[in-house]
Amino acid sequence: MSISAFRPLAAALLLTAAPAFAGADCVKYAGLDHCAIGAATLEVNGDVLQVSGTGDAGEDGVASVLPADTVDWQAGVRFSGGNSSSRAALGAEAGGEVISRALVEPGDDGLHLSATFTGSDGPGTHSILIYRDGRLVGSQGGVEGDRYLNIDDWFDLYWEIWDLIGFHNRVANGACVWTFGLGEPLALTLPNGTKVKGDEIHFVEEVAAGGHYPYVSFDGITLRSSLDLQIVSEETH
Structure with missing residues (x-):
């Protein structure tokens, strides 16, 4: 399976944090500053951060401004809603540099989930690990950034499948990890065609032997989407 290079939606993540959000409307949620991206508007309603006004181009959303020493983020x-053209892009930043991206978008065969890692001196590849009830049930290493995991059990409703999304610096060699929790086990297909059913997906950066990831923490997460969304919980460490 292969996808083209990240489209303009994801390419926008290459913007550094300060210029992109200068003068943006910001609110406090879960003890963190959150700033609107593009035409999006933010409103805190009780325990929920509502992100509204996103356009079809998928360039609007929210930026979470994190402490400089953050090593774990989860929301x-x-x-x-959602339809056959809906998409979302996430970015992790450190010191104004985008160090990793993740992209969710529909394809002809299902919902495509992919990641790239930009800060390592390694081979530019990553591993995909799939868990079910906390047990590893499938994996593939050496995955290039233009390959994707396919969520086979998908239709428009499955934009509501997500449970928790996270980004972490927690591997011994400093490599970064994206985690995607699903509300229930779903049929998934790895880039090599292996089919498995799981409820949690990890994209783990591969660092070359003897190498080390240059960033030991991160300070921002961006989420751009063509859909309005809610953040219902958020934690950092």
């Missing part, structure tokens, strides 16, 4: 995300 509960709920998308509103």
Whole structure:
């Protein structure tokens, strides 16, 4: 399976944090500053951060401004609606540099989930690990950034499948990890065609032997989407 290079939606993540959000409307949620991206508007309603006004181009959304020493970020995300052209892009930043991206978009065969890692001196590849009830049930290493995991059990409703989304610097060699929790086990296909059913997906950066990831923490997460969304929980460490 292969996808083209990240489209303009994801390419926008290459913007550094300061210029992109200068003068943006910001609110406080879960003890963190959150700033609107593009035409999006933010509103805190009780325990929920509502992100509204996103356009079809998928360039609007929210930026979480994190402490400079953050090594773990996790949030509960709920998308509103969805159709065959809906998409979302996440970015992790450190010191104004985008160090990793993740992209979710529909394809002819299902919902495509992919990641790239930009800060390592390694081979530019990653591993995909799939878990079910906390047990590893499938994996593939050496995955290039233009390959994707396919979520086979998908239709428009499955923009509501997400449970928790996270980004972490927690591997011994400093490599970064994206985690995607699903509300229930779903049929998934790895890039090599292996089919498995799981409820948690990890994209783990591969660092060359003797190498080390140059970033030991991160300070921002961006989420751009063509769908309005809610953040229902958020934690950092």
